[in-house]
Amino acid sequence: MNTTKQVNVMIGLLFMAFLVFGAYFATEPAREADARDSQAELTAKRGAEIFVANCRTCHGLNGKGQEEGGIAPALNNVAFLVLEQNNALGLPPTPAGEVRNIREFLFNTIACGRSNTAMPVWSERYGGPLSDTQVNYLVNMITSARWDLVEELGKEHDAIQNPPATAKDILVADPSKLSVTTKNCGQYGASVLEFRERNPLTGGAPAPAGGAGAAAGGNDPVKLGQSVATANGCAACHSIDGKAGVGPTWKGLFDSNRELASGGPVKADEAYLKESIANPNAKIAKGFGPNVMPATFGSSLKPEQIDQIIAYIKSLK
Ligand code: HEC
Ligand code: HEC
Structure with a gap:
């Protein structure tokens, strides 16, 4: 009688242990990833x-x-x-x-x-x-x-x-x-x-021809511009919410004043945005500082994709 009870208790305990460890191992990858991120x-x-x-x-x-x-x-x-x-x-x-x-x-x-x-x-x-x-x-x-x-x-x-x-x-x-x-x-x-x-953002993975923008966004130029920008890694350097990044934030960029090293200001209108994206090196000659912005988008993006990105930047007030 006693022994049966003991055996039952043992089985119960083993079962509990199994449950606890089972749950532990099931969540192991997630916990590992969290630990890696916080490290x-x-x-x-x-x-x-x-x-x-x-x-x-x-x-x-x-x-x-x-x-x-x-x-x-x-x-x-x-x-x-x-x-x-x-x-x-x-x-x-x-x-x-x-x-x-x-x-x-x-x-x-x-x-x-x-x-x-x-x-x-x-x-x-x-x-x-x-x-x-x-x-x-x-x-x-x-x-x-x-x-x-x-x-x-x-x-x-x-x-x-x-x-x-x-x-x-x-x-x-x-x-x-x-x-x-x-x-x-x-x-x-x-x-x-x-x-x-080296540029892992453009060199490593050429943007898909025609851009991912065609698929997502329908006909709305702002949405199209957002997906073209996402597909081409602009967000790695430009924040859209005013936070600091490698490059200037896009929030409030349109029509704001940019300072020339040789004495500004220059208005960030459509022509300025187009040049910044398609041919950023040209700006150096006009007195802007050295460029970090990749100079490859003029050839990897279609003109209408650049217009869509500009529509998106304009929308970020
Ligand atoms: C007293 C000024 C000075 C300080 C302080 C200084 N650096 Fe530098 N660093 C330089 C200069 C000047 C160069 C460019 C050297 C050259 O012309 O090759 C440089 C170059 C570098 C480079 C190579 C960049 C490249 O593109 O080749 C790295 C990386 C670097 N520094 C990291 C650091 C880090 C990290 C610290 C802080 C621990 C630091 N530096 C502090 C003056 C400084
Ligand atoms: C590697 C980082 C990087 C990436 C990627 C990048 N940019 Fe830039 N961008 C910059 C930097 C830095 C500047 C500021 C000027 C400079 O130093 O080159 C800039 C400037 C600009 C400007 C002018 C902003 C101003 O305040 O005058 C525009 C517009 C712009 N980038 C658009 C884009 C678009 C669109 C993409 C993606 C297709 C993109 N950038 C990808 C770094 C980047």
Whole structure:
């Protein structure tokens, strides 16, 4: 009698354990993905903190380099972007070999600095202040283009200074006073160009001919423009809700004033938008700063698709 009861209790307990572990394993992939996401968020945030503390002086407050009055090149370069599996853009992930090259390029450049330039040595292995882990945080922030975090943390950081720090306090004004890095620990030279020319957003996956816009959106030019923009990865750099991105937000862009480096303003009318999309390099000659905006859309998009995108941008008041 007693033994039967015990056996029943045992069976009951085993069953419960099975239920609990079954549920655990069934949700395992979701939990793993969550853990990975929050880990990535955390390391990008640490990278952004280190960037705010050490790199803004030369590379600009938000990594935009000369465009923001920095003396060093922009680091919000799309060439450094690594696309993850199942990214929000629906583009193919960056191949593993390429990821390794980009990470190595960034890691070594940051760790070693760049000889005969003002880019300092950062790795403590060569006498700099940062550990390998910290350099990796920076690499993670740059390859995932988390400039939104840099902006957010930078603003917090500057607001608590007394008086609040301004760009003028932070940016190096006279580069001739900087010391030049002489150390050579096998770093990349300035002539390594292939990374800076790569564009995973347009190069990796050519936009479907005719654009995905034809399928979604019916005849409404605004909706068509939205789907053409989505299909061509514009959102990787341009936010539509006013938040900072690699490029300017599209919200309120139409008919706003844009400043020329040589003294503006220029109205962002239809002609301006068309040129910005189809032939952005032409703007440099007119006194706009250096271009990050890919110059390939003039040939990869049809003129009517560019008009549809413009209709979409106009709708973002
Ligand atoms: C004192 C100024 C200065 C500071 C501070 C500085 N940099 Fe630089 N950095 C430069 C200059 C100048 C270059 C360009 C060197 C050249 O001409 O090749 C550069 C180049 C780079 C490059 C290579 C970019 C490319 O397109 O090849 C990376 C990556 C970089 N810096 C990352 C960082 C990071 C991360 C920090 C902060 C830990 C930092 N830099 C801090 C001056 C600076
Ligand atoms: C790799 C990042 C990137 C991608 C992708 C990108 N842009 Fe840009 N875009 C920029 C940057 C950065 C600027 C600011 C000028 C500059 O530095 O090139 C810009 C400028 C513009 C401007 C002018 C904005 C202004 O405020 O003057 C328009 C319009 C524009 N882009 C449209 C597009 C469209 C449409 C697409 C997709 C078909 C697109 N961009 C894809 C980075 C990008």
